[in-house]
Amino acid sequence: MNRPTPAPPDHRHASPRSLALLALLVMILMPLPEGAQASEKSFIQIVGGSESSLPLAIPEPKAREGVNGNTTTAIWDVVRADLKHAGYFNIIDPAAYIEDATAGIQLGEFDFDNWRLPGAVGLVKMACTAQGRELQIELYVYDVDAGLQLLGRRISGHQDDLRRLSHRAANAIVEAFTGQSGDFDTRIAAIANFGQGKEVYTFDYDGANPRPVSRNGSLNLAPSWSSDGQQIAYTSYRDNNPDLWVTDLRSGRHRKLSAREGINVGATWAPDDQSLILTLSKDGDSELYAIDAKGSILSRLTRQWGIDVSPTFSPDGQHIAFASSRNGNPQIFIMNRDGSEVRRLTHRGGHNVSPAFSPDGTQIAFAGRDEGRFDIFVINIDGTGLRRLTQSQADDEDPSFSPSGSHILFSTTRDGHAKQLYMMTTDGKHKSRLSTGNASLSNPRWGPRRP
Incomplete structure (x- = not known):
């Protein structure tokens, strides 16, 4: 596919199954119940560490019109590093991915079963397009268990700002799972x-x-x-x-x-x-x-x-x-x-x-x-x-x-x-x-x- 796809909708789908995915991360933003721990009842509990982290798959972005593999790899590296720093996610090793490289990034263009087998609970898919000096990241975030889209967004800017665009993508991913934007573009x-x-x-x-x-x-x-x-x-x-x-x-x-x-x-x-x-x-x-x-x-x-x-x-x-x-x-x-x-x-x-x-x-x-x-x-x-x-x-x-x-x-x-x-x-x-x-x-x- 050598031309940009239609702009993804920026919305969320809600269902009982999708809410189940978010259960691991709800504690990130919610205070402890009254009396749960007397010394910490006013503290906003952040979940960190591998035992409570959300298993997340992030395949390398697709290189589309005007973009080469060096660009997609650079974006991929920054986004994954951001999400590792956050402490909320367990980034699944790409060696465990079984999806065919020809699979797409939008609903209906890939099979969620290919991501359930490696143990993914969340899935991030991206594609990159460049026109002139403008770089665009097309971003989708999915609930693998429920087979639902949580977020679709396009992030655009100057090619020289590749790192900032990548940080903004990571911010959007964190927001999709927690309701609160990340701090990566700071x-x-x-x-x-x-x-x-x-x-x-x-x-x-x-x-x-x-x-x-x-x-x-x-x-x-x-x-x-x-x-x-x-x-x-x-x-x-x-x-x-x-x-x-x-x-x-x-x-x-x-x-x-x-x-x-x-x-x-x-x-x-x-x-x-x-x-x-x-x-x-x-x-x-x-x-x-x-x-x-x-x-x-x-x-x-x-x-x-x-x-x-x-x-x-x-x-x-x-x-x-x-x-x-x-x-x-x-x-x-x-x-x-x-x-x-x-x-x-x-x-x-x-x-x-x-x-x-x-x-x-x-x-x-x-x-x-x-x-x-x-x-x-x-x-x-x-x-x-x-x-x-x-x-x-x-x-x-x-x-x-x-x-x-x-x-x-x-x-x-x-x-x-x-x-x-x-x-x-x-x-x-x-x-x-x-x-x-x-x-x-x-x-x-x-x-x-x-x-």
């Missing part, structure tokens, strides 16, 4: 040490396409995304003082936002991008201040002995979590946006830092030190439901939630001395490495969804 920011200074870089969520942001050959720290994903704030020693800088990712322009005496560190953007919270020590103690987008001080938020650092806004912009040593060792605190009603959130462990709000605002992830090592924990914003997500005999630090809230990004030394980036489901069961190579990567922050 970016992360992190501090990378490639040998000359520690620079701010952005990457695709999976560690691909590294792009330098700071470019100053100095020590740079604590990147923070603006809510629109167009700016990154960070602290830099480029002028021999820890000053706050902002880089516009569209123009590449760098501007110094705060260069007050002492530290200007750990900024976080308000959800409306009109202000930031950061730590300043201009008056001696390290306190939290609000500044506007031009760097002018709006207000001082904390006035306590000790060090107040690592502020993070709640998604609605009404609360700020931060780490403070005001009671001795660092602990996680939360307060109103104006600095009122400060309360301590963590009461276990002697060193808790790097808080990060979940996208729904109900939980905070943080790094806590136990037996000389840092691990990742989550806690409800009322201080209940403390849960440990990692215990690797290494340092797991700097947690950051994905835009959907289904995964947590973190840095770790579990693979050796140099820090690497990992992601995990929010129950901590499925963990996978994102970064490649031996460069040290730290302070990761997951960016917002891309338009």
